[in-house]
Amino acid sequence: MVTLAEVAKRARVTAATVSNVLRNREKVKPETVERVLAAINELGYRPNLNARALAEGRSPTLALMLSNITNPFYPEFVLAAERAARKAGFFLMVCNTDDNADIGRAYLNQIAGTLAEGMLVMNTDIEINELCVSAMNNAPILLAMWEHPEAPPALPCVAVEFAKAGALAARHLLELGHRKIGMLVGDGSGGLQDARHDGFAAEVARAGLRIDAAAVMRTRDSIDAGYAACVQLMAAQPDLTAIFATNDLMAIGAVQALITLGRVVPNDVSVIGITDIQLARQVHPPLTTVAIDTTAIAELSVTCLIEQIERPRQPPKMVIAPPPVLIVRASTRAPARG
Amino acid sequence: MVTLAEVAKRARVTAATVSNVLRNREKVKPETVERVLAAINELGYRPNLNARALAEGRSPTLALMLSNITNPFYPEFVLAAERAARKAGFFLMVCNTDDNADIGRAYLNQIAGTLAEGMLVMNTDIEINELCVSAMNNAPILLAMWEHPEAPPALPCVAVEFAKAGALAARHLLELGHRKIGMLVGDGSGGLQDARHDGFAAEVARAGLRIDAAAVMRTRDSIDAGYAACVQLMAAQPDLTAIFATNDLMAIGAVQALITLGRVVPNDVSVIGITDIQLARQVHPPLTTVAIDTTAIAELSVTCLIEQIERPRQPPKMVIAPPPVLIVRASTRAPARG
DNA sequence: CTGAAAGCGCTAACAT
């Protein structure tokens, strides 16, 4: 490994000067800069980031902790977060907890405050309180997708108005004329997707209607689970004309299930989801959904975390993400007459 | 930040002893161990991994570089690699190059040999030669999915017998009785999926048949691109009874396209892919495909990389992944008579 | 079994 000292020797200066060349473009004579740069090149020198982090007392990396990268929503988020981090001069280290709180804790203990300067946390099975303790002892932690804007947590966060998303979905279905609506409520790591459910139900209530409790299925947040739940749901409530899923994955599963059951989507049954993951556009029929601005959330998260890093010990701040937007595609339409 | 020294002070020993407690379970008197552990606990001490890495001259992390985490294949690989790395006591740092060779180079320069002890490289736009140079100067690099087992590269790698996968797909289609077969050949980052194409073509030739060059479409490796290419293909060659895609994503896109075109899958047209990503099971109809053992490849990659790290300067070794396996689902069947 | 001391590669005052 080529070190600073070797470069310095070759350029006939001291380590300090090389270090200066490496950051301050000023205060070193152009001629010397030249010589140092040449030495760096000839030797193929690369700074040791560990040593630098140790000396500087900070490291140029951010961590992103998520429960399972295999959920198609996360890669989209990771991509956006990584871009934002890079733009700000940080690496992004993805920590997959594999749906295991212990692994999450291990990451928290080991990484936060040493390998990474701060941590973005998506839904994990770790309690907020526990996260707070980590945040106290180590690096700042930001909740990247807080589902309850009305109740700011004790940690900085980016809040997403999921209740509003649910309401938009409800309004769309109601305006189309649907009255018999089933619900698939997701239970991913991070708990039930309550806000979405409640927002939907509230909007329905506002229209003077209500959802039959028997038409609400709680299930894991995945295509497979959505499929299975939908099959069950349609068996129990065969006259539903529309299904709202709190997440695109379940919605996509529901569409598959309906097709298998011989129901035409959207002619016989409409389906709407939340998130607008890429896949929502790519399935057939393309899914009507309420879009969450993943990119914006990722960027806000990174920005806020960096802010926390630069100005620590601030009171936790909650930032609200751009509001959700209804995206009408081909999986919803007015119910058939009769 | 709590340091070793503070722990030492509190436990009335020196840093060296604390350090010993932290690794050697022996050579420290149980009584002292007790005291040290207590101090660690009371103070909430967490070792600084940068300092440790600097002192030890190595760091407990592996890097995985890939072109775009948004391609659904990668998350599955990441998950498996992360598990394998964790089992071996390493963190896994995911580096997304965003399909940009310059970003890839930046990661290579910065990370390899300092933040990470070695790097797993999936298809990226960086040339092997360039990687070799990095491998020389810095940490070991392993090609995690080499497509040409017959031509070992200058770097250690895990090779996947994609030609065999293509051949299996061909045999399946031929055995079903298909003769008019179209092909969607992917052109992801990392170049054309030649081996798969060639393996397929060779098997067809062995049966005394051949694929019409006009029935071969080259396109980007994604659902959307597969959709578009399939639409084009069916317009040009309306009498195809089967489509082979070198990748599940394109195959899934093709299925969607066929449905849109009013062709029933598999009754009118059969579709087969390669890889067996999760989604292949979750679409409707479930996709027949040739499975690549992603988990095994990830585990082998991690194992081999660690081997390289522990015994550097070995001649590059090529490990062959378990052979591909045909998975028959519902997207293929014998062609209709006439 | 424990302590003292050197050093990993780099940065950041402070001198010159």
Place this chain on the structure above:
DNA sequence: ATGTTAGCGCTTTCAG
């Protein structure tokens, strides 16, 4: 404008 000097927090001989 450049050199000197001290660490950053930890590991690791080497003594005692």
